[in-house]
Amino acid sequence: MYKLTDAQEEILESLWIEIEENKNKPDTKILKDDPAFLELIDERLIDISRPHLFTEEGFKEAEKCVRRHRLAERLLADILDVKDPLMHEAGCKFEHGLHQGLEDNVCTLLGHPKTCPHGKPIPQGDCCRGFEKVPKKFILALKDLAPGEQGKISYINTKDKDILKKLISMGLLPGNKIKLLHRFPSFVFEMENSSFAIDKDLAEHIHVLLLDKDKAIKRGRQ
Amino acid sequence: MHKMQKRSAKSIGLKKVIIVGAPNVGKSSIFNNLSGRYATVSNYPGTTVELFKAQVQLGSLNVELIDTPGMYSLLPLSEEERIARLILINDQPDLVIHVVAANNLERMLPFTLQLIEAGFPVILVVNIIDEARKEGRDIDTKELEQSLGIPAVATVSVLSSGIKELKKKITQELTFPVADISRRKLSKINYPQLIEKASLELEHLLTGKYFLSKWILSLLLLESDEEITALVKDKESENLLDSIEEIKQKLQKNISQPVEYLVNVTLKAQAEKISDKSVRLKPKKAASFSRWLGELSLRPIIGIPLLILFLYFGIYKLVGGFGAGVLVDFLETKVFEEIINPFFIGLFERIIPGGSINSLFVGEYGIITLGLRYAVAIILPIVGIFFFVFSLAEDSGYLPRIGALLDRLFKKIGLSGKAVIPIILGLGCDTMATMVTRTLPTKRERIIATFLLSLSVPCSAQLGVIMAVLSRRGFALLLWLGVISLVFIVNGLLLNRVLKGNRPSFHIELPPLRLPRLSNVLVKTYVRLKWYFKEVLPIFIWASVIIWLGQISGVFNLAVKLLNYPVRLIGLSPKMSEVFLFGFFRRDYGAAGLYDLVKQDVLSLRQTIVAAVVLTLFLPCIAQFLMNIKERGLKLAMLITFFILFFSFSVGLVLNNILIFWGVN
The missing domain is CATH 2.30.30.90 (Ferrous iron transport protein A (FeoA))
Incomplete structure (x- = not known):
């Protein structure tokens, strides 16, 4: 378990979306002076020599960030009834609070949703795997x-x-x-x-x- | 301005007004009120298959009114909705009347919004306002007019209330329409940005001439609507099609939910906003008796016995007992045998005594003595009573509940609960039922339903006669019922196995249970009977003529001789061959022939049972054969016919031998 800063999480998240979902090769030039980015390299989560940038650990961490963000949006939309323009912003803040298993609780609460309110897929967590039907949810x-x-x-x-x-x-x-x-x-x-x-x-x-x-x-x- | 000029130039001629709306909102009764002419008042998706048109004079205007099959939105689901939309797209209406139920305003408003966006001049009719008021909901039509930018009227169509105002607004809208520009502005809907942008791009690309607004066309293109895509393909250049595809692809890449979903969510949100402003709620809720009963009828433990009771009293007692028993007896023996036949026989004996012309009219197969007698004395009372019972079930809202109850069972034979309506209607008239299979959503379901109707669903004329013939002999009727049900189930199971395609899905709206209105029921029965007779009486007369021709030319004898072989094979007397031959000209004609034979005591018990079974399964009547061709195509219709020909006699053969083995004679 890595202790990441909000800025690091943001970077991991956007890189993951660019690479995994949009199938683009992101331009890291603009990031090369960003201290958060350099820290990620130090922590061996990012390796610019690799074609996909992520190390194995880094990929997992990035996927978790995306998962937290989208779960946060789901939570805001479904339970707290937050509407769209506000949602992204609130989601960005909210996601950083969902650590250490909290995200799995939220996921369970929401009934293991497969997509975020915008229809993007939510990466599965441990709690989703093997559970067809979980009793504890709203x-x-x-x-x-x-x-x-x-x-x-x-x-x-x-x-x-x-x-x-x-x-x-x-x-x-x-x-x-x-x-x-x-x-x-x-x-x-x-x-x-x-x-x-x-x-x-x-x-x-x-x-x-x-x-x-x-x-x-x-x-x-x- | 330009558009308005065009319209006023057209105003000299006939104005076209199209009525649209979901099922069960009283569309047909609005139509009746405006036209002063009757159409079927439908209570389930499916009766208004045929279009109803009427020409009326409204003030100084000549108006053509068109009633369409029920549709929920601009996205068609069934064949019928597709037809309804085609009329909207192709008929260039001068005015569209959208009828909604006051109780469900919010759910139906999205369609109104779409119609406005499509560029039609629209009047919104908020119908059944009395029921909504009873439940504490009132609707402010002024507010609706404000937020939609179109005229709105509240009505109670079955009581003809609000119709005068509606007529006034129609005339007004046809002569001085609300300016188009303000309408567009008032109803501006905020779609998700990406969709809005893509749609605007498309809108500017389209160059063809369409009767729908380019804006709605663009949205429908983005929603990958096949028909609209084909329509646009016809009218635009190859290059343009490529750019359309490009815009679509680009949009799809950037949003991961289907466009139609996002569009409809937006429409819904807008509708909610509007209805929030215009619906006045007074909290009042009491669980009524009808609600409670409607609830209960869906529980198998109560619903199934209820269904059996309905079939027992409705079909067996009323159609079989009263219709085929009491009424037929009376008309047959009292009216025809004692009054009409002797009168005409006497008359013709005096004019043209003897000879073939004489027998054409009053002979054994004469037009009057056989054709007219069968049609009026045997078929009319049976079919009439059936349609009455069916209309009663329909008007009360009971029919779709049978669908919900039987869906799971019907899935096993490849059908869904929706097919309950055509199958039960088949117990009245298979020809009409085959036409109604159009309401089934997939081709696979339509094929299965057509086949089962042709083979193993007896029509009311057959049912009535068979019940009358068999019920006197205790177990015979049950045995017949068992064999026919078995054939129905086994063939359904097999078809479900053999035919390729997805399992059907089922959804149906359950209208509230209402006490049926006698006037509605009578009108529906009347409309159906009229349809039936328009179709049946000529066939009866022609069948008489053809049989007469066949008789004097010898063709008939030859055909009967040919049929003698299979008929003897299944242990029946050769007399039955004639009945089978009649059966083809008219299924019920054959049934009536069986009735005659049993009355003359020509058949033994075993022969009666076998004859009843084979006759039920045997070839559909010529009318249904033609309907099968019309609905399913020549190839499939022939295939079904040949299968049935062999299958019915095979079942007869097996049954006959079993009965002999059991010692039944």
Whole structure:
């Protein structure tokens, strides 16, 4: 575990995104006098002689930074209801607080989200691996809700265009209040003043932030 | 300015007004109110498959009204929604009326926004306002007009309230439309920057002439809408297409959520803002009885018995018992055999005694003695009662609940809960049901449903007659039901295995359970019966003529002789060959023939059961055969027909031998 400064984390994060996601070769010239960058080289997290810049340790650390940033954004958007222009800024500050396992707790709380509010993938942490279904969380897929539980749709987790179209046509979009009535034989829920029935295949893409927190905590203790 | 001039120049001719909106919002009844003419009032996605048009005089204007199938947004999901959108794109409406349910304003407003963005002159109709008020929601239409920049009217279409104001606004909008520029400004929506930028770039690139605004076209292009892409392909140069693709790629690279998702999230946020301003909430919530019942009907433990009760009383008792029993008996023996037939036979004996012309009208297969009698005395009461029961289930909101209840089971045979509607409708008329398979989302589901309808879903005329014939003999009816259900399930399971493609997904809106309005139910029954008779009566008459021709030319005898072989093979009397042949001209015609034979005591119990089973499975009637070709194509329709021909007789053969083995005679 490295003790990194905020500036170091920022550098690792942006380099990782440039290399891993945008597949660009970043220009390190502008960084070469940055003390934080030089420290990273000293700590053997960055090695400019390597084609991908990162050492193995450095890559892992950078991935964790990205994960913290995106989890922070998810937390801000879903739980704290922060809107977009503010979110990035707040996320940048927030992420540095998520250390030493705290990030995994946040991840679990959010139900191991796969993408940030802007749709970028969140790198997996130890807590996500091997967990299909974790009991302790506030955000659940609609298919995991119990009858009678209600909440607010926090995000839709699919890139399948057909499924997306169907959900959109029903108005199943983030922000709507939703209450599950039945799980069997179909998933029946109420939204605004309408009721709908859908199958499990669709219900697993809708993620809901539970409104009745007491109930959610009780679930966590089960 | 330019646009306005163009419109006023066009105003001399016929004005085209298109009504759009989601299912269950009372679109059709708005249409009826405006046109003064009846159309089907639909309560589930699926009845308004055919378009309803009407010409009306509004003030000094000549208006053509068009009612479209239900659609939720500009992104089509089903074949029907695709058709609805095509009308919008191609028909160049002078005005679009968007009907929404007051209860669900927020969910439906995004579509209004899209329509405005598409450049249509739009009037928003907030319907079923009475129900919303009952639940403590009132809607400020003035505020809506302000924030949307278009006229808005609150209505209760089933009570014709608000219609006068709507008519006034339509005339006004058709003569002096709200200026286009202010409309665009008022409804300006802030899409995510990257999308906004890409869309603006596209908007400037498009050079073709379109009936939709270039702005909405650009957005739809970015959303990778196939039809719009094809449309643009037709009208733009090769170079331009490349740059469009480039802009799309660039955008996609920079955002990792699908464009349509982000666009719809934005639209939704805007809609929410508008509805927050215009909806006045008075908290009041009471769990009503109908809500409670609607809830219960979805629990299998109550829903399944309820469904069985519905089928037992609705289909067995009402259609089978009352329709096929009491009504048919009365019309057959009292009206036709005692009054109409003797009258016409007497009449024709006096005009043209004997000979083939005489038998064309009043002979054994005469137009009056057979064709008209079958149509009016046997088919009319049975189909009429069925459509009444079906409309009752539809108007009360019960039908989609059956879908939700049976979805899991239907998945096993490759269908989803949506297919419950065409399959149950098939118990009324398979031809109509085959047409309604259009509401199913994938081709695979449509093929499976068409096949199962053709093979193993008996129509109400068959059902009525078969129940009347078999119910007198205890276990026979259950045995028939068992065999037909088995065939339905086994073929469904196999098709689900054999056919390539994804498993279907299911989603359906559950409208509130309402006490059905008798007037609505009667109108729906009437519209369906009218459709049925327009289609059926000519076929009955023609079938009589063809049989008569076949008789005097000897072709009929030859065909019957050919059919004699398989018929004897399954242990039936040769008399049944005629029934099978009739069956092709009209499925129910065949059923009625069976009814006659049993009444004459020509068939033994075993023969009756085998005949009933084979006749149910046998070739669809000629009308359905034609519908299969129309909906599924010649190749598939022929394939289905040949399979059924062999399959039905094979089942008959096996069943006959089993029954002989059991000692049933």
